[in-house]
Each structure stands twice: as C-alpha cells, then as structure tokens.
Amino acid sequence: MNTGLVALKRLGRHREASVLLMLLVVAVYLSFASEYFLAPRNLLNVGRQASVVAIVALGQALVIIGRGIDLSVGSVIGLSAVVAAVVIRDTGLESVGLFAGLLTGLCCGIVNGLLYTRLKINPFIATLGTLSVARGIALLMTGGIPVPMGGIAEFVGAGRIAGIPVSFLLMIVLAIAVHVFSVRTVRGREIYAIGDNPKASRLAGVDLKATRLFIFAFCGLLAGLGGIILSGNLASADPNLGVGYELDVIAAVILGGTALSGGRGSIAGVVIGALLMALLNNAFVLLGISAYWQVVTKGLVIIFAVALDGLQRGGEDE
Amino acid sequence: MNTGLVALKRLGRHREASVLLMLLVVAVYLSFASEYFLAPRNLLNVGRQASVVAIVALGQALVIIGRGIDLSVGSVIGLSAVVAAVVIRDTGLESVGLFAGLLTGLCCGIVNGLLYTRLKINPFIATLGTLSVARGIALLMTGGIPVPMGGIAEFVGAGRIAGIPVSFLLMIVLAIAVHVFSVRTVRGREIYAIGDNPKASRLAGVDLKATRLFIFAFCGLLAGLGGIILSGNLASADPNLGVGYELDVIAAVILGGTALSGGRGSIAGVVIGALLMALLNNAFVLLGISAYWQVVTKGLVIIFAVALDGLQRGGEDE
Amino acid sequence: EPPKGGTVAAVENTKGPIKIAFLSFQNNPFWTPVTDGAKAANDYLKGFNATVDFVDLGNELSAEAVVAGIEGALAKQYNGIVVVPIFDGTARIINEATEAGVPVFNIVAEGAAPSERLAFIGQDATSAGEQIGKFIQEKMNGKGKLGVITGYFGATQHTQRMNGAVDYLKANAPDIQIVGPFENKDKAEEAYSLVQDMMTSNPDLSMVYVTAGGPFGAAKAVKDLGLTGKVGVVGFDHTPDNMQYLKTGEMVGLLDQAPYQQALDASVMLYNYLVAGTEPPAKVIPVVGNLLTPADAK
C-alpha cells in the first residue's frame, strides 16, 4: 500500500502524535494569521520561552515515568536561583555560586527522594511539603528582596550563539542526552520498569530505592538549572521565581503523552508538550487575544490535544 | 491485655490516625501557647475557615477514591459564584441565582465527567483544561469586576446559628451525609471498587461510566456550593475567587489518608485534613510566627503528618 | 490641548504612521482604568496618525510574561512600547528593546534594578507606604495595635508598601505595635480569616493595613465582627469592592495610583518622543496617590 499512509498510521500509534498534530495545527494557523510568526526571530523566541519549562519537564518526565510526581520544582527553581545569586554576591565567585545553585537543586531532589524512599511518604505530599519549605527558605535567605544575577547565568539565560538562544541550545542538548539515557542506559530502562510494575521490578532485582532516589535527585538538579537560567534571563533572582511552575511542567509532560500512572512516556513528547504551551503564549501576544480569552483558549487547546489521543485509542485500563 | 492499648493499636491501623495525632499535637501545643486558642469563639473560627476546603474536599475525596482527580475545583468555585451573583443581580431572584450557581457547579462536573468517560481524556488533563476554561468564562462574564452578593448566600457564608457559623454546620451535616453515602450505599461502595480495580469492577457489573460521571458531577456540585459560601462570606463574587484552591483541597484529601492511586480513603480523614490546614493558619496568627517561617512550618507539618503514617506502615506496593 | 483625564498634549506628527504597543495584565479590577487609559490614548492619538494597541499579557503576573510580551512586540516591529514591568527581572529585555531602537515607557510599577527605559511614571511603592504610614499614625493617635496583611511574601511592590509604612511607624510612632505580617496571597477570603484570627489574639487591635489584593475581605470581617468604627482598614486602589466599605465605614483610607492618567500620559509622552524627540519631563515621574477617606465617599 501507500507507504506514506503506513508511516502516518505508525506515527499515530505513538502517544506524542496527537500533541504534535496540535502543535502543527496551531503553527500553520499562526503562519497565516500573523505575518510575524514565521520570522526566525519570533520562532527562536518561542524556543527560548519553552526552554525552562522543557528542561525541568525532562526531569519531571522521568519522575512521572517512574510513578512519582514532583510538585516542588517551582520552589526549587526559586531557591536554587536565590542560593546561586546570594553566593555570587557574597563571595564574588561566579562558578562557586552556580555550582551552589545546582547543588541546591540536587539536594532538594535528594530530600524529596529520601522522604519517599526512607520515610515512605507519598511523593505528592512529600513534594508538596518541600514546595512550601523550599519557598520559605528562599524568602528567609533574601528577606523577600530579589538579588541581582549576572555573568555566566545571564549568558545562559539570555545570551545567543549565532543568533540562537543559549537556553534553547541547552534544552536541545539536554533533551537528546536524557532521551539517550532513558532508552539506552540500564538506569533509564529500570525507570520505565519500576514505573510500570514496581513489584515485579523489585523481584527481578531492580533496586527500587536507588532508582527512585535517582529520579528525584535528577529532577531537582534540572530544576536547579532551570532556576539559574530563569534568573539569568531576568538578571535577577527573585525568591518568588517559579511560583506555580509545577503545573506548567506537569502539563507539558502529560501533554507529551506520558502516563501519570507510570511506565510510559517519551522525551520527544515532553519537548513537544512544552513547545505547544510556549507557542500558545506566543500566539496570544502575536494575535492580541484578550486575557480572558487566553485563559479559555488555553484550556480548550489542552483538552483537544489530549482528546484526539483518547478518541483514537479508546479506553485503556478497563 | 490492656484494652486501651488494643484500641489505640486498632486506631493506629487507620490511615487517618497519624493526621489526627498531628492535629491533636498542634491543638494541645496551641492551648498551652496561646490563651485565646481554646476560646469557643476561636475554635468556631477555625471550623469556619476549614469549612469551604472541607466541603469541596468531600467531593474531591470521592473523585480520588474512584481513581480520578479534579484540578478544576478552584475555578468552578469562582464560576459558580459569579453565575449566582450575576443571575441575582439581573433577575433580582435570589433562589434562582443560588440554584443557577449550584447548577453551574454541577454542569462543570458533568463536563469533566464526560470528557473522561466519553472522550477518554485523562482526568488530570481534562480538569486542567476546565480549570482554565471555567476561569476564563468567569472573567468574561464579569469583565474581571467582582459582582456584589448577599442575602441567603451571605447568611450561609458568614451567618451564625446560636453562635455557630452556618458554613461550619453545613460542613458537618454534609460530611456525615457523604460518610454514610460512601460506606452504606451501593454507589458509594462501587466508588471504592472502581478505584481499587476498574477492570475487575466493570466485569463484576459496576457501571464504570455512570459511577465516574457521578463522582465528577458531585464534586462539581460541591465546588459550586463552595463558591456560593465563599462569595457569600465576602458578600462579593470575584471571578478570581478560589484561585489555587485545588491544591489545598487535594492536600486535605491526601493528608486525611486517601490514596492517590484510588480505592482507599475515609471522609473522617478528609475533614481532619482540612481542619489541620485551617488550624495551622490559625496558629500562625495566634502565635505571631514571623512571616517566612510560616511558609517553612506549613511544609514541615504536612511532611510530618504523613511521615508518621509512612513509617508505621512501611512500603506498600512493592 | 491634553485629552480628558490626561495632562500631556500630543505634538504634530511629521513622521508618518506610528505604532505603539501597550502591554498590561488583566486579572482584577485594578487594571480596568489602565485598559481604559490605553483605549483613550488610542482614540486621542488616532487623530495624529498613531495607534496604541493594547496587548494583554494574561492573568498571571510574572516577569516571564512581561519578557515574552516585549519579545513579541519587538517581533511585531512596534515603534515604541508602554509596559507594566513590575518585576526586577524585566530590566534586561527593556534594555534590549531600547538598544534595538524601540523606546520603552514604564508605568505603574517597575523593578528595583535600573533599566534604560525612556521614563517611568508611577507611584513609588515605598513612599506610598510612607504616605499610608502617616495616615495610620494620625488615625491611631500614635498608639495601639496595627495588623499587617501583605499580598505575597517576596513580591517587591507589596514588600515596599509594607516596609514603607512599617519603617515610618517604627521611626515616628514607636507606641504603635505591629501584629504580623501575614500573607493573604491577594485573596479577600484569606484577609477575612486573618482579621478574624487577629482579633481573637489581639482584641485591642484598632487598625488593619492590607498592602495588596483583597482589602475588602478585611473590611467585611470587621463588619461581621460588629467592630465598625472600632477597627479600621486601610489599603490600596479605588475598586468598587473596596469603595463600598469606604461608604459603610469599615474602610478608613484607600490610596490609589491614578492608573488612568498614568496609562494615557505615558502613551502620549512616548508618542511625542517618537515623532518629535521630546524627552519626558523627568526619568521618574511620580504620581501622588489620591487618598480617599469615608468623608470623600459620601
């Protein structure tokens, strides 16, 4: 038969397909509706705007694939940014500051992981707790006043290489690395295994605790990186940076076809999910849609993107 | 053996036990730390402050027990309040307005339910969509400007009967009703069954679609009621009413021992969870805890309340 | 002559069509006069071959939204931008726009980090706080207990408004005891509960200061507790919700930021700069808020 059709059908079987389709539909519509949309500068803006959500979503995706959830990413973004900025301000050493920021993210992730694996706290509640604690610490450290941020962080957050935003490049590199990690390495495959069937995985000798600790730590690290990029972009580390990010990040992951029940999901899908969300925001600005309609449209697009998938696939677990 | 000890042990096996313990610890501490805490008036205030979260959490608990999740409750609160207030303003008929408000909540719930059961959209995404759409509609209806609300709604939201806040009384009555519903009626028990194993329940003759539709509709109705109480309390229906409520409501449900993976949970636990959260806010004011420590403390208490449970119980699904 | 509600007149356009982007949020009644001011500017400047396009940044206030909005306006090749930058993190993109030859006029609130904007018109949050502080001092006769409710811990404007008042009172009215601050996340219902609890633990409280969203919730609590006349609420913005309690007396002082005038004047001054190179009168044009009291509401 027609090979194109076959290829299309094969694509359709992937869970990312419907959100990719939605992305294309929005993009095609925009390229007709706004003469500015296809300008390289605008497209790169969209890429940059998606990058922080996408980078943090890479970590969140692994957590969700492994049957966890991390609600604390938004606060970890804020805390890491603040720690990096404060250390830079107080020591004047930029590399030490950035390292401290990343380390903060990593530590928050490890705390989440330990709360889950050692104290057996449901990750939803554990990370809801760290959400509050991390934000509180960021506020305490700064007295609520933003700290200026610059240098390397600003280059990463706002700089361009050959016209391409650094944070976008970083996102691409990280997405490829995490993709390879998730499909090719032992740890990566074990994450899928524990998400799909934790008991069977444990019986097969997979170290549940170590794997879970790893995914939370990794997610924390990426949230820390996200905090540095975001504060670099804004040249300011606000203790309120990243408030509410967790919902955007989780939405990107799930839009991209990752199952909340664990075991399924792809990195490509996550990136597409984040791009769709950034594209929507770009569309609102380009088309001058009123705030209230923005809110309605955003909801409808999310529903449609996933409805396509659901309708095509039919029920699952029943 | 010692019967008291046995009773205590039996209590300990319930998942609500640890959060109840935490509630008692905080309460006992407060009664020593602040002379005002035990004043009936203060206790009733705490009850009132917990009432809207608790009422909406009753519906959310059923949804989560049935293996769903409803992120849209905060927006439904806002939309229902706005619809009620606008109808009252435009028709002058209070009962029609209140009815319209409740109906709005119900309809939002039904839409969520249909998105899930008919279009097979993952409830997390479906309700994330309605979260946005409902909020947008509320903003569009009012142009962002709050609408005054009064009369019966104000009595329900801010009135007292024999000194007891009406909304608190309503919460108690509803909690008892939902508790009886959940453990005694056929539908109630079927909700637990579909949450535990949807496939097996379906094969055993439980109507999955009808039951799922029911829980979302019911949750929407209670969110509508919550909107009326909240706007009545403030005598004003703000289209931004209830923003962010979903996290509070879900936290109350999970604090109360309901499993996010479905099939397990109790109404008593949900009420305790909501009370704990209200008690914390009360404690901050009574003790005059310094600003940022409030945020840290809240996170720590949430973690502790659940850690107790986790430690006692050990791992589960592995 | 200047348009109605504004203070600056437009000059003759010799440059050909001018496009100005007006970037602002929309999530509560505060923004309504801002939007109206932008529309009025558009109507007025139409006669001068210039348009002011209102671009809605959505209902969630964040630095990222402002950055994305300015990036979008640059992509759409506007000649100039009026923006509500609010946050520290917006300085970089404002500088970028200025360097790209697109002047930016800040209104309402800007971050503490300096930027190369053409000018800023708005209220200085710290001095507004001070203004409120003075008012509170008078109202309380320099003694008693004052409850403080702030919007978000860590939100610059909220913190400045709070500290402006609190620092002033600490220096000038040491007998006024501060209760709080507590966070209400801009929510009226939280303000309501907080006032209830504050009155429980401080029955002698006589004044509540709400720095940001939802002062009317505090007023409603005062009303429900039957303390009208004994406890007063001070806050910001002349929204209908707040004004209502000014009439009934729970609200004793409401400071506004003249948002309509800010929006209109900024647009016209930016237009003048674009067509004639007329610099605004100052880099920072302060707007002194209009403090309404129950007497004004009658």
Place this chain on the structure above:
Amino acid sequence: MPSNIVENATGASRAGQPLVRARGVAKAFSGNAVLHSVDLDLYPGEVVGLLGENGAGKSTLMHILSGGLVADSGTIDLAGEPVRFGNVSDGISAGISFVHQELSVVGALSVAENLYLGRFPRTPLGFVDKVLMRASSKALLERVGAGALDPAREAGSLRAGEQQLIEIAKAAGRQPRLLILDEPTSSLTPHEVESFFSYVRNAREAGTAIIFITHRLEEALGLCDRLVVLRNGAIVSERKPAETSREQLIADMTGKPAIYDYKPRAIDENAVALSLRNVSDGVHIEDISLEVRRGEVLGLFGLVGAGRTELLDVIHGVRPLKSGYLTLNKRTFSPRDPSEAVKSGVVLVPEGRKTAGILPQHSVRDNAAISSLRRFASRFFSDRSGEASRIAAFTKSLGIRMANDMQPISTLSGGNQQKVIFARALMAEPQLLLLDEPTHGVDVGAKADLYTIIAQAAERGLTVLMASSEVPEILALCDRVAVLSKGRLAGILERSEMSEDRILTLAFREH
C-alpha cells in the same frame, strides 16, 4: 496436624550434600500460623514436585527460601552454609531464581528487556548492549520453547501464556542453582507445556535443583523425581512418582479421597436459555451460532487464541457485538456493558484473577459482595448485614480458607482468591453463569468442590457456559462441548460423543 505417614523416599541412596537444607521453618501472618516447622532437603539435579491444597503454604515456603519473606524461626543452609536472606536480591545473588505464581512481566519493556531486567548487559560505554541482549534472548527463548517470540516486542502485548514463558526464560537465564517454579503451567498450551518440560529436564541434567509447584497431578507425576505434599503448613508425605498414584496424592493433600465424576442431568431440550445467532465481533470471532439450554453446563473448548474469552466477553457486554444477535430466555439480549448483563442475571468469572478478578485492597467480604450490591439493596442502602451471612454460607460451601472475611483478599492464597470470585458470581443469583478458565490455580480438592457446586447450581436451573483449556475438566462437568477454532465454531459434541480425541481433533480443525 501433620499425620505420620511421612515416608522418606529419597533415602540413603542419594549421594552428596543437599543444595538446600531447611530445618524447622515456621511462619505466621498476624497470628495465623501458615507454616509449622517444615524440614526440606533439595539436591542438585533433582526435580521436586511440591503439592498441596490452596493455602497449604507452598508459595509462602518458596518466598522464604528465595528471600522474599523472612521465616519466624528455623534455619536454611545453602550448600552447607547457613544463610539468612534479607531480601530478594540476596536470594538472586545466591543463585536462586523464582518464577512467581502471579504473572509479573513489565508490560512497558520489550521481551528482551524483561529477560534481562535487573542484570542488563552493558557496552563499554555503559549503555545497554541491545545487540547482545537480543541475540542471547533469542537463544534463551528457544531453550524454553518460545523461539517464535520476537525479543523486540512489547511484553505487555503478549497473551498470558507467552508472558509466562518469558518469566520462565528470565529465570532460566540467570543459570540458577535452585529454580523455583510456582504453577508455571497454568496458562500454557499443551504444546508449550511439552517444550517447557524438555527445558526442565535439560536443566536437571545440568545439575540445577528444581522445585515445581502445580495443581495438575499428571504433570507432577510425569516430570518429577520426588513429590512432597504440604498440608496445613506441614509436610505430610514424600513419595516417588513410580510408587504412588493420583488417588494416593489426593488423599495426602486433602486427607480424604476427592474426585468428581460426571453425573448426567435431566435437561429439557426445548428450554433454551441462551441462543447465539451468527455472532461476530468483527475482530476475533465470526459467525457463531449455538444454543444453551436451561440447567445445562456447556463447555467451550479451543486452543489458545481460539476466541473463547472474546465470545464470553460479547455475551457479557464487555465487547461490542458487530453482527448477529443473542437471546436470553427467548428475549433479545444485547448488553452494552457488563453492568447491564449482571442486571439481567448474566455473571462472569473472568480469566486473569489478579488483573480482572480481585479488588486487591478490599476485604474478602466486599470482594464477594460487589456483584450483588444492587440485588440486595433496599433503596440506596446496601444490605451489609445480609452480606455477612451470605458470605458465611459460601465460605462454608466453597471451603474458602481464611482467618476472617474482613481480611484483604490479597492476603489469601491464589486458589482461595478464585473461590471468592466464584462466591461473588453465585451471590448475584444469576440465571447464566459464564466461566473463563474457572479453576486456574485451584487445587484438586477444591476443584472437585467447585465442580460439585457448579453441578448443584445447574440442577437448580442455572445455565453455565464454561471456557476451559483442560479437557479433563470439560469431561468431568459438561453436558455438551462447543469447540472453537480460530474464532469460528468447529463443532458441538453431545455428551455421548465427547472424548479427548474428538475434542482435540475439532480444536485443530482449519477453516
């Protein structure tokens, strides 16, 4: 308590030291003793059959040997050294592989990944060595007789028997010193069972000690070197297959000779309870017409993939009907959902107890009651007190073994869980009972009990349609048998025509 008929069949003839020497192993769950002081020796190169009723403690004993559970008392020596495993990994690294009774493949991974889960081969760069893994997976699958499976396929898309073979291959791949097989054959086809047996024999030659748990006595007699019978948590006999019989083993297991024989039933030829006319689902089954009479037990036989499950699903409203029609008691019957079927008195005991049967967090009583909540409800309220007495009656008649009916069903042994699912179906007082592989994992004694119960229900007018892969089961119970082949009806045999030969011939018929 353990009777004293222990006859040590291994005797002094066995040379060398046992690989495993368990002494005095005991285990209790919340006060209920499940194993009392069990002594067991396992020698390299020996296949030991472990038999016993449901709930006798077989799986529990195996969990203790492999490290999944810790014994309350007793000692275990492995190759002469005392060991005390804290978890499964300890057992694995000591060379013990365990194929669990409940399927535990990881559906999201490929077949090859499942085989190597927990010990992936790595390339020098640290990546999973997919090439090596695929190639050796192929070899592994061939060893257990599943060479036709594509190692790259997603394991979740395989049918139960294939998943079972993967688990066996997974265990085989670890080159264990001790291989534990807990009911590995319950979902295999006869052909697959044969290749599996030859794998076990090869492993024995290679010196592996093997424990084989099964409820199929013929298999145990055919494969094992020694048969150990566990009853009520104690070993009651050890026998050599050559020196014992089916009947003897059943007596050891149950304490009484339990065997069920077919008893003819009087069936009214004209009282048609269920009729199918040209039923197709458009995917798996095509053009099936048959009639079941009131009080009849109609068997449904076929090879794996013949479409029995799908046919039952259509009747139960799980799967939509594409064409054709059904009547129930002469009235058109087209349920769109199982809830409608149950309301009309059609209930199903599904295949796949764990995924489709039990509500794992619910108590035994709630599990049993779920199908009949609506039947016994007064208005909205369910009949809690009536439930207790109904479940008590079924506990007795089905011989369900448990501490009390409020314990979670997941703490029951597999066979007892199956009996609870049976109780669920019967409590709904159905007119038509659909059974899909109803005695999977059920011990011989309980099987006889279940057969008696089905027969008695049929006497009282219950119509039964039973899909089964076990010909003896069909022969023991059914009045007629309908044989499916590749989704079509290959033929219907009357009782008088039913024989193993004729049934299998029809099942292999090509269309």
